[in-house]
Amino acid sequence: MNGGEPPVDTATFEPSSENPISLPEPQAAPPNPEELVAKAIAPVKAEFLRPPPSRSRSDGAGEKNSVSSNVVKEKKSKRQLKRERQQEQKSATHICSEVAKLGKVDACRYGGKCRFSHDLDAYLAQKPADLEGTCPFNIVKELCPYGLTCRFASTHSEGVSLEDENTPKKNFEINGLNKDLQRLLWKNKVSFPKSSAQLKLLGLSVIKVDSNLKPHAREKKLIDFRRKLYLAPLTTVGNLPFRRVCRALGADITCGEMAMCTNLLQGQASEWALLRRHSSEEIFGVQICGSYPDTVARTVELIDRECAVDFIDINMGCPIDIVVNKGAGSSLLTKPMRMKGIIQAASGTVDKPITVKVRTGYFEGRNRIDSLISDIKAWGGTAVTIHGRSRQQRYSKLADWDYINLCANKAPDNLQVLGNGDIFSYHDWNMHISDCSKLSSCMVGRGALIKPWIFTEIKEQRDWDISSTERFDILKDFVRFGLQHWGSDNKGVETTRHFMLEWLSYTCRYIPVGLLDVIPQRINWRLPSYYGRNDLETLMASDSAADWIRISEMLLGKVPEGFSFAPKHKSNAYDRAENG
Numbered sequence: 060m061n062g063g064e065p066p067v068d069t070a071t072f073e074p075s076s077e078n079p080i081s082l083p084e085p086q087a088a089p090p091n092p093e094e095l096v097a098k099a100i101a102p103v104k105a106e107f108l109r110p111p112p113s114r115s116r117s118d119g120a121g122e123k124n125s126v127s128s129n130v131v132k133e134k135k136s137k138r139q140l141k142r143e144r145q146q147e148q149k150s151a152t153h154i155c156s157e158v159a160k161l162g163k164v165d166a167c168r169y170g171g172k173c174r175f176s177h178d179l180d181a182y183l184a185q186k187p188a189d190l191e192g193t194c195p196f197n198i199v200k201e202l203c204p205y206g207l208t209c210r211f212a213s214t215h216s217e218g219v220s221l222e223d224e225n226t227p228k229k230n231f232e233i234n235g236l237n238k239d240l241q242r243l244l245w246k247n248k249v250s251f252p253k254s255s256a257q258l259k260l261l262g263l264s265v266i267k268v269d270s271n272l273k274p275h276a277r278e279k280k281l282i283d284f285r286r287k288l289y290l291a292p293l294t295t296v297g298n299l300p301f302r303r304v305c306r307a308l309g310a311d312i313t314c315g316e317m318a319m320c321t322n323l324l325q326g327q328a329s330e331w332a333l334l335r336r337h338s339s340e341e342i343f344g345v346q347i348c349g350s351y352p353d354t355v356a357r358t359v360e361l362i363d364r365e366c367a368v369d370f371i372d373i374n375m376g377c378p379i380d381i382v383v384n385k386g387a388g389s390s391l392l393t394k395p396m397r398m399k400g401i402i403q404a405a406s407g408t409v410d411k412p413i414t415v416k417v418r419t420g421y422f423e424g425r426n427r428i429d430s431l432i433s434d435i436k437a438w439g440g441t442a443v444t445i446h447g448r449s450r451q452q453r454y455s456k457l458a459d460w461d462y463i464n465l466c467a468n469k470a471p472d473n474l475q476v477l478g479n480g481d482i483f484s485y486h487d488w489n490m491h492i493s494d495c496s497k498l499s500s501c502m503v504g505r506g507a508l509i510k511p512w513i514f515t516e517i518k519e520q521r522d523w524d525i526s527s528t529e530r531f532d533i534l535k536d537f538v539r540f541g542l543q544h545w546g547s548d549n550k551g552v553e554t555t556r557h558f559m560l561e562w563l564s565y566t567c568r569y570i571p572v573g574l575l576d577v578i579p580q581r582i583n584w585r586l587p588s589y590y591g592r593n594d595l596e597t598l599m600a601s602d603s604a605a606d607w608i609r610i611s612e613m614l615l616g617k618v619p620e621g622f623s624f625a626p627k628h629k630s631n632a633y634d635r636a637e638n639g
């Protein structure tokens with residue numbers, strides 16, 4: 060981490076652009092701002108425009124945003140990988156976490172049988188120099204769990220009066236996967252009495268039941284979504300540190316990244332990690348995705364038993380092929396009876412509110428939700444978020460808010476309807492809220508990724524001409540939260556960097572308010588190449604992966620040897636598939 064003004068090398072700085080919009084020929088009369096807006100080109104003030112930077116092959120151009128040091132990985136057998144892992148674990152770089160934590164060779168109860176190295180001297184001899192800044196745990200007066208492996212170890216307890224371990228923490232995470240439960244899940248030994256009973260009642264179980272029994276209508280603890288600012292679930296980029304950033308900037312409701320039911324039921328740690336919640340997330344839901352009533356019902360029972368969440372959202376809008384081909388996500392929009400089974404089974408199994416997230420329909424021009432909206436309530440859903448696009452349409456064309464409003468107007472009074480699609484300013488928010496009084500609230504996805512202060516703008520009803528330093532401070536917060544979440548050791552630093560780079564592939568789409576002839580910026584505008592008001596602002600506008608890496612290096616030090624990065628979601632393509 061870096062303190063003070065971020066250092067940008069002004070002498071050499073030359074950002075590059077992946078998809079530059081061609082500027083008009085110098086002799087032609089430049090189009091006026093209204094003409095540009097009509098063509099969905101951002102009307103950047105003439106004095107900031109620049110020719111698209113020339114791009115050498117080595118800075119990532121034409122290489123899918125990956126940097127030049129791309130290493131081609133050879134394919135290895137599982138056995139070879141295991142052997143290598145075992146050798147690596149015993150190497151000096153893989154110090155035992157217990158030994159590192161306390162700085163004592165005898166701290167590990169496994170002694171010589173431990174799989175990891177206990178050679179502290181060898182570890183310290185090869186450890187890279189500490190990063191600039193203070194340990195992210197010491198900042199919040201906590202003992203650093205990474206001990207000597209922390210990349211800020213030299214600042215440990217330096218002038219910080221650490222609170223003793225019994226003091227209740229103000230800053231913590233919950234919803235971890237208990238190891239015993241994980242073992243039981245692996246062995247398929249977990250019982251699901253509530254979901255089994257509900258599935259029997261619904262006739263969705265193989266076991267016959269008394270036909271007089273009625274499906275259990277559970278008393279739901281309602282969440283009032285009305286006018287609350289809801290950060291959309293966002294796979295990869297909507298991670299816990301990012302959600303903390305949005306909470307601090309005004310988001311009221313947050314939701315975890317989509318987790319697949321089958322993976323949760325198999326006890327996969329990486330999937331359970333998607334359910335984690337930070338103490339600052341006041342109203343928090345998790346999002347799950349499954350194809351069948353039984354898997355979804357078991358998953359909600361498990362989540363209800365093991366986790367603290369305020370609601371469980373079922374993703375019925377995910378357009379990606381691997382999900383759709385399994386019969387989950389948006390493919391459910393073509394199977395209303397399966398949809399019914401899933402919602403009834405889930406809502407009858409737990410008292411927690413069950414919400415669903417849908418698209419307008421599966422096929423373009425064949426919207427379904429208006430004909431299902433009353434049913435969703437009758438089946439037990441308490442809220443529905445409608446992303447105003449079909450599955451087929453992906454992100455092409457703007458979201459259809461007329462259709463969202465039509466659905467909201469058709470919905471029964473006790474079903475909360477939330478609209479979603481393309482909100483990028485408080486003007487968009489106000490317009491949608493005032494256009495339809497039946498709409499409870501709206502959800503913000505890419506708008507929050509590109510400018511997380513959108514929540515502040517909506518709350519304070521202003522277009523914030525945020526400075527590059529203020530934006531850099533938000534990145535610093537992300538880094539601090541990331542290191543607290545993923546760890547302040549080498550691995551945590553690199554994981555934080557990776558997720559920050561994913562995020563930076565969105566933030567570069569923001570055009571500062573002061574640079575535009577027409578405000579507010581719209582989410583579908585294509586961006587010309589432009590200079591910022593200072594070097595940092597110019598750097599932040601770059602859509603080159605090499606420049607995102609430079610930003611990451613200002614916060615997290617040099618990237619390791621052979622580092623490469625290619626964003627998972629290619630954000631500068633307007634029409635691409637995402638999970639909702």
Ligand SMILES: Cc1cc2nc3c(=O)[nH]c(=O)nc-3n(C[C@H](O)[C@H](O)[C@H](O)COP(=O)(O)O)c2cc1C
Nearest residue numbers: 291292293294317446480481503504505637638639
């Ligand atoms: C990177 C990315 C990841 C997403 N992941 C999810 C997800 O996990 N679950 C989901 O329901 N929708 C997901 N979506 C869809 C968004 O939640 C939202 O519905 C969509 O982006 C439209 O809203 P927007 O125009 O405000 O971005 C994702 C979208 C993006 C851009």
